[in-house]
Amino acid sequence: MTVKTLVLTGFGINCDQETHQAFACAGSDVTRVHLSDLLETPALLDGAHIFVVPGGFSYGDHVSSGKILANRLRHQLEVPLRQFVEKGKLILGICNGFQVLAKMGILPFFDGTVSQEVTLTTNESGRFENRWVHLAVPENTPCIWLKGITKFELPVRQGEGKLIVRNDAVRDRLHKEGLVALRYVRPDGAPAAGVFPFNPSGAEDDIAALCDPSGRIFGLMPHPEAFLDGMNHPEWTRLGLAEEGEGLALFRNAVEFARTSLC
Amino acid sequence: MPTHRIEVALRPEFKDPAGEALRAQVREDLNLEIGAVRVIDVFTLHAALTAEELERIRMDLFTDPIIEHSAVNASLAENFSCLIEVGYLPGVTDNAGRSAQEGIEDSLGRKLAQGEAVYKSTLYVFQDTDAETAKTIASNLLANELIEQYAIRTPEEMKALAGKSLLALPRVVEYAVPEVESIDLNLSDDALQQLSRDRMFALELGEMQVIRDYYNRADVQAHRRSIGLPDKPTDIEMEILAQTWSEHCKHKIFNAVIHYDEGNGKVRVIDSVFKSYIKKLTDEVGKRVPWLVSVFDDNAGIIQFDENHLFALKAETHNSPSALDPYGGAMTGIVGVNRDVLGAGLGFQCIFNTDVLCVASPFHDEEIPPRLLHPRRILRGAHAGARDGGNQSGVPNVNGALVFHERFLGKPLVFCGTGGLSPAYIQGRPAHKKAARPGDAIVMTGGRIGKDGIHGATFSSEALHEGSPATAVQIGDPITQKKMSDFLMEARDAGLYNCITDNGAGGLSSSVGEMAEKPGGAVIHLDKAPLKYAGLAPWEIFVSEAQERMTLAVPQETLGRFLDLAERRGVEATVLGAFNDSGYLECFYKGEQVASLDMDFLHHGLPRMELEACLAPSPDPVEVTAGEGKSDLTDDLLSLLGSLNICSKENFVRMFDHEVLGQSVLKQFQGVQHDGPGDAGVIRPLPDSYRGIAVSCGISPKYADLDAWSMTACAVDEAVRNLVAVGAAMGTIAGLDNFCWPDPVQSDSTPDGKHKLAQLIRSCEALYEICLTYDIPLISGKDSMKNDYRIGDTKISIPPTLLFTAAAIIEDTRRVVSVDVKQAGDRVYVLGDTLNEMGGSEYFTLQQISGGKAPTVDPKKARTLYEALNRAIQGGLVASCHDCSDGGLAVALAESAFAGNLGMDLSLEALGVEDGVTALFSESQSRFVVTVSPDHAEAFEAVLAGSPCYCVGVVTEEPLFQINCPDGRKISASLDVLRSAWKKTLNW
Structure with missing residues (x-):
């Protein structure tokens, strides 16, 4: 059976096209669904294995980034999304989508509880920036999206990427359970240790991504869908043209996981 | 409440x-x-x-x-x-x-x-x-x-x-709708002119007289009486005529009959510079390039991308609004040009933006004349507006420039460009063809109408003065527009409409008026238009330039589906009337007719301007040589690298999303540390094809005072060089011309108008000559002709400026080349000849030397070089390539070196230029800095045979940049020193 992916669009989401492309490249059937249609027909989720909230500026990031969309999903889709997760299905949030998942409280999803434990807020620099970063995957993460990946480079394009956790108890749990799925590092792999531009936002503990304890719900600030192609890399004209972009592996992992566990 | x-x-x-x-x-x-x-x-x-x-x-x-x-x-x-x-x-x-x-x-x-x-x-x-x-x-x-x-x-x-608000509640107090007035035009000439000024019509006396005479015609009066309209024009009719006939909409100067005295006593008549140069050029080049699809008659120029896709390109200016409110002005500039592309053909998806800002020095420390803002504030505000507009719309910025000149204090220039892609056919219909049909509903989608942006078209058709209206200022709403453009792409693919255009300058009056030309008339009910707040007069509803609106012609058969989809997508869509073939544009308000304008008079009644041009004798090209002086020029290079027009703009550029849509191939910043300045942006819009689009710009206002011909030729050549440097081939390049001029109409307040108009002709001549030789059709363009500031005794006119935006279809993006040097041991070549052309150069500016000879362009010779270089690039012989422009060779070489984090050991003897200052800093055009692996050197030199190609040294492992000139002058600096000099100036 074919893996089916539902990519959310509408109201200022703007990376849906390349996110669609990413899952299609990874071998999934992809449908882009407008938020209005999904709110009207939540059963659309039933036919999908993977649900994605792409990057963009949902509702202009007014009030705070991702907040209004997060509230819409929480008020109107919490039950269907919880059921979606309970069936062992996958959820991805990229950039603004990660902000949405975090603020609606479905990440980190401790003990299956929808509750906001972290937030993403204005970068330390106070400005939106587009730059490439180095990322490392902590060994203990259960994140199925990052299976077999230890490090890669991706672009960030964010004004509110600084992750802050609720308190030290949450922080300890995130680290202990491997829910910190990606960390910003220096080009040589040493921790960014909060230093700009290696950690581009000032995110606490260099956290660039989180997953839930099952490893199936995943949110990240960098854009893997912006590196499907070797030519997307800023140095490809000096390093040589790779056959594919490093971001693609992540989507392939998810589609492969869904194929073996859900189809 | x-x-x-x-x-x-x-x-x-x-x-x-x-x-x-x-x-x-x-x-x-x-x-x-x-x-x-x-x-x-x-x-x-x-x-x-x-x-x-x-x-x-x-x-x-x-x-x-x-x-x-x-x-x-x-x-x-x-x-x-x-x-x-x-x-x-x-x-x-x-x-x-x-x-x-x-x-x-x-x-x-x-x-x-x-x-x-x-x-x-x-x-x-x-x-x-x-x-x-x-x-x-x-x-x-x-x-x-x-x-x-x-x-x-x-x-x-x-x-x-005690917790109460500090500010007044910004609620629009609703007041009664003003009555429709009729306006008496049977007045003295003085009174007619006064009327035009008082009501912001911005019409000339002759134009007011033509309107008066039209209303005095017996047949017109008979028609008006038969439908119950007064003999005299109503206020809304005058407003429609004023905006339709505005310089902004009708390009009266470009279409004028000009009597041109070239300074030799002979006067020749130029019957429209647009027809004589721009259109003529495109017609001629169009016979040689097979990819033109739609030029001049749509919101954007359209060319073939590949067999199944079309590419649209457009650039606009938003100078006057940005002078008053830089943030809102630039934001509405970018979202406005996005709508031009969205409204080209049956609708194109926007795939990239370009942003060029021209301002005075942000370090300007003299008093700022009244009503002007400090250049620093303009720079910050306009940049932030363009950034937010582009980022929130999900359209990547791929190219642009920040240009500094003291006279942009009078009016900043804000150029916004957009490229778009569409399938060649939509449901079997050619995507570039559209027309409203009689019976089609007039539907407005997107935002609501308010008093914002009233008189934008007429306001931008005159100098910035004390009475410049604050209502011309507005803020964009990219999210409303994003929702609308998502919806319109769906409606387009479902084939739900016949025609689409944007509401820009002139608002509904312009969009409905233009779309009604094909069917031959329209009826519109202004009371149906959704308003932000009550209290707008009918004329205000019709000419408001409130943002985020498109006008469509929707067939009655699909109207229900169209409106239903709009509602589901959270987009407001309102039927305002219908197109017909009555020959009249008719407006109603609450059932009463308030306007009836003969379509023919509206669109063809404007009398042509007759203007005089006379080139003032140019100051004798003073022979200036940099002459004697110190032999170590390292400090001069460091100063140049830090000068405003050369220094790094990375902090500004990084704040633009430049990778959304995931199509990026060459970014603005390149090299080991992603900080070397790229020449052209390259994207690959289709995931299953290596075909790409390269886009660049050229702009050289600094040469304008010396020679408008040079200013133009250099702008075109720079844009083309930038494309050739990344691997574009001649014959694949399309151009956009955006002219920004000081008022070139002779009058008491513009005593040098004849000269400024002659400069415009010189500029068009250069544009024609260079583009003809390069085979570049001009597929769209725009002119903004009143870039002056005049309050009290202070008058500031911008230098005549042409922005040339160029785009090329790249057959195979795998072959493109970046600016950073790649490998120690690679040979460094200079392509193109270096001449004593220091006039207007950054070096002369630095040394405060005025005069000298501005660079010129020899297009035939340049074309031969560009074709040879392209063969070398396609043959995989070129490791890096960088265009040589502001600051000359030393700057281009230094940038290539530090981008690659490698040194250079160079000797400029081969260039054959005796004076080291000229060799290092002259801004002669049509030159490149290229590095080539020693393995390819022989083949490279063979391909370049017949063109100026000089080997000047090697790339070195040691991070040291050294140049020796034949006259003993030299430069020596570490890469770190060069890089930090280049980065520090605008490191905000």
Whole structure:
């Protein structure tokens, strides 16, 4: 059976096209669904294995980034999304989508509880920036999206990427359970240790991504869908043209996981 | 109606980046050291809400539980010396307020009632700043009094307010709709001119007379009486004519008959510079290139991308609005040009933006004339507007420039460009063809109409003066536009409409008026138009330039589906009337006819201008040589690298999203540390094809005073060089011409108008000659002809400026080349000849030397070189390639070296230029710096045989940049020193 992916669009989401492309490249059937249609027909989720909230500026990031969309999903889709997760299905949030998942409280999803434990807020620099970063995957993460990946480079394009956790108890749990799925590092792999531009936002503990304890719900600030192609890399004209972009592996992992566990 | 106030802020234990950013800006822009600043977001709710509801909204929507705290009807500000609250004036677009209202409705599970609304404002809390300093900060940095209000309060004053609002509620007070007036034109000539000025018609006397004569015609009067209209024109008819006939819409100067005295006594007649140069050029080149699809007659130029796709390109200026409000002006510039592409053919998806800003030095330290803003404020504001407009629309910025010249103090130039892609056929229909048919519904989609942007078209058709209207200023709403463009792409693919165009200058009057030309008429009911607030006169509804609106012709058969889809997508769509073949544009308001204009008179009644041009004798090209002097020119190079027109703009560029859509192939910044300046942006729009688009720009106002021909030729050549440098082939390049000129019409206030018009002709001649030789058709363009400032005795006219935007289809993006040198041992070549052309150069500017000879372009010779270089690139022989422009060879070589993090050891003997200063800093055109692996050197030289190609040295492992000139002059600096000199100037 074919893996089916539902990519959310509408109201200022703007990376849906390349996110669609990413899952299609990874071998999934992809449908882009407008938020209005999904709110009207939540059963659309039933036919999908993977649900994605792409990057963009949902509702202009007014009030705070991702907040209004997060509230819409929480008020109107919490039950269907919880059921979606309970069936062992996958959820991805990229950039603004990660902000949405975090603020609606479905990440980190401790003990299956929808509750906001972290937030993403204005970068330390106070400005939106587009730059490439180095990322490392902590060994203990259960994140199925990052299976077999230890490090890669991706672009960030964010004004509110600084992750802050609720308190030290949450922080300890995130680290202990491997829910910190990606960390910003220096080009040589040493921790960014909060230093700009290696950690581009000032995110606490260099956290660039989180997953839930099952490893199936995943949110990240960098854009893997912006590196499907070797030519997307800023140095490809000096390093040589790779056959594919490093971001693609992540989507392939998810589609492969869904194929073996859900189809 | 009660008003509630919710304040939200970061809790005190968290650092406040917005407050810190303001503090830094106060330090940089105002030269003041101030203590801590905290920022509080304020939402004022003008709505009937219970205490329980307010609490729910506060927690559910406004307060981030991890980092924020908040208060209802109480202030969070404490331990402060004073505070400033900044909010909008009534009627100004408040995007955050509107989004917050949607969020509130979600949290409450109900809609707010009619008349209820949410307004956003911001409170800046200063720890140890006095009220006087706060006023300086408010008026210079925080608030633009044309669109914003502010209040400053001390702790005592705050206590007295007891949680009440500091600002007046920015609610538009509704007032009665003014009656439609009729306007008497049977007046003396003086009175006609006065009338045109007083009502912002911006029409010339001759034009007013033609309108008067039309209304005095017996047949016209008979027709008017038969439909119950007065003999005299109604106010709305005059407004329609004024905007349709404005310089902005009709390009009267480009279409004028010009008597041109070239200075030799002979006068020749030029029958429209547009037809004689621009259109003629494109017609001729069109016979040689097979890929032109639609030029000049749509919102954007359209060419073939591949067999199945079309590519649209357009650039616009938004100078006048940006002078008054840089943020709103630039934002509406970028979202406006996006709509041009969205409204080209049956609708194109926007795939990239370009942004070029021209301002005076941000370090300008003399007094600023009244009504002008400091260049630093313009730069920051316009950049932020273009950034937010592009980023929030999800369109990547791939190319652009920041250009500095002292005379942009009078009027900044804000150029916004957009490229778009569409399938070649939509449901079997050619995507570039469209036409409204009689019977089609006139549907307006997107935003609502307010008083914002009234008289934009006529306002931009005159100099900035004391009476320039604040209503011409507006703020964009990229999210409303994004929703609309998503919806329109769906409607397009479903084949739901026949024709589409955007509402830009002139608003509905322009969009409906233009679309009605094909069917031959239209009836429109202005009372059906959705308004932001009541109280607009019919004429205001029709000419308002309120943003985010498109006008469509929707067939009756698909109208239901169209409106239904719009509703599902949260996009407002309203039927305003229908197209017909009556021969008249007719407007009704509440059932009564208020306008009836003969379509033929409206579109063809404008008399052509007759103008005179005379080239003032140019100052003798002073033979200036840099002459004697020191032999070590390292400091000169470092100063040049740090000069405004050369230094790194990375901090500005990085704030643009340049990779959304995932199509990026060559970015603005390249090399080992991603900080070397790229020549052209390259994208690959289709995932299953290596075909790509390269886009670049050229702009050289600094040569304009020496010779408008050179200014133009250099702009075109620079744009083309940038494309050739990445691997574009001649014969694949399309161009856009955007002219920004000071008023070239001779008058009392413009005594040198004849010369400025002659400069325009010189410019068009250069454009024609260069593009013809390069086979570049001009597929679209625009002119902005009144870029002057005139208040009291102060007049500032911008230097005549052409922005040349160029795009090329790249057959195989795998072959493109970047600027950074790749490998130690590679040979360094200079392509193209270096001449003594130092006039207007960055080096002369630095040394404060005026005069000299501006660079010229030999297009035939250049074309031969460009073709050879392209063969070398396609053959894989070139490791790096960088265009040589501002600052000359030394700058281009240094940039290539530090981009690759490798040194260079160079000797310029081969160039055959005796004077080292000329060799290093002359800005001769059509040159490149290329590096080639020693393995390919022989083949490379063979391919370049017949063109000027000089090997000047090698790339070195040692991070040292050294140049020796035959006259003993030299440069020697480490890469770090070069890089930091280049980066520090605009490192804000």
